[in-house]
Amino acid sequence: MTPYYETDRAVSEYLLFHYGAPHEVLPYPDGPTSALDYPLRCVSHFADEIGYSSRMRALDLGCAVGRSTFELARFCGEVIGIDYSDRFIASADRLRVEGHIAYSYLDHGELTQEGIAKIDVAIDRNRVRFEQGDAMFLRDGLGTFDVLLMANLIDRLVDPVKCLQSLAAIINPGGFVILTSPYTWLEEYTPREHWLGGQQVAGNAISTTAALGNVMASDFDLVRQDDLPFLIREHVRKFQWSVAQGTLWKRK
Numbered sequence: 001m002t003p004y005y006e007t008d009r010a011v012s013e014y015l016l017f018h019y020g021a022p023h024e025v026l027p028y029p030d031g032p033t034s035a036l037d038y039p040l041r042c043v044s045h046f047a048d049e050i051g052y053s054s055r056m057r058a059l060d061l062g063c064a065v066g067r068s069t070f071e072l073a074r075f076c077g078e079v080i081g082i083d084y085s086d087r088f089i090a091s092a093d094r095l096r097v098e099g100h101i102a103y104s105y106l107d108h109g110e111l112t113q114e115g116i117a118k119i120d121v122a123i124d125r126n127r128v129r130f131e132q133g134d135a136m137f138l139r140d141g142l143g144t145f146d147v148l149l150m151a152n153l154i155d156r157l158v159d160p161v162k163c164l165q166s167l168a169a170i171i172n173p174g175g176f177v178i179l180t181s182p183y184t185w186l187e188e189y190t191p192r193e194h195w196l197g198g199q200q201v202a203g204n205a206i207s208t209t210a211a212l213g214n215v216m217a218s219d220f221d222l223v224r225q226d227d228l229p230f231l232i233r234e235h236v237r238k239f240q241w242s243v244a245q246g247t248l249w250k251r252k
Ligand SMILES: C[S@@+](CC[C@H](N)C(=O)[O-])C[C@H]1O[C@@H](n2cnc3c(N)ncnc32)[C@H](O)[C@@H]1O
Pocket: 005, 039, 061, 062, 063, 064, 065, 082, 083, 084, 085, 088, 133, 134, 135, 136, 150, 151, 152, 153, 156, 157, 158
């Protein structure tokens, strides 16, 4: 079976999630508008603490179709977006080269609507590079970074702790990790023995917030923690409204 993030459905769902105008994503005035523009908010929410500058190098791990990667490039001089999905990276890279792509997204049933994903002309696309890769086995030679974004990634990894423990080696002292996730642990992606919290251990309920703190504590200080809602449109009358926890970590 084709992995979900390689399917036509996922590509169009994520192009809409990342680049859709508010009225395309949520055509209901009473809907949860504060959950729109999540890929942009993942970058901007902690901007005051990070103090972005053009001297910074940034990495967007699990970048999908790339909106946060481009948003990081508003501020940072060099940004790399890495995702496991070839289809997502192909779309992100076309956006880098062409600045826009046309796509269809689901209305309902077999009906679709037409959209155009566009990169703001104020963003220098030459600052951005996309590569297919595995967050748990990053290739040699990527260098080190001042900002790392991992948005909605850890609960899609086979071994999130292994990935988190490898971060210290690629983040410069004083650099930042923005970690956002709704902590939706599923055996489909992460074997139960590798879940980061969200479990009873020896009769004690261990939250992901607590387990994450334990894993990060050796190399990072927690700077700030907030709820970040997001909305993924499945079709015109069906949505996933979720609340990620956003945590900002500073490398010791
Ligand atoms: C829930 S999506 C989140 C995408 C994006 N960061 C966002 O917030 O919209 C999870 C992403 O992680 C990617 N992914 C899953 N496992 C990965 C891995 N081992 N290495 C890199 N990317 C991975 C998927 O292809 C998908 O794009």
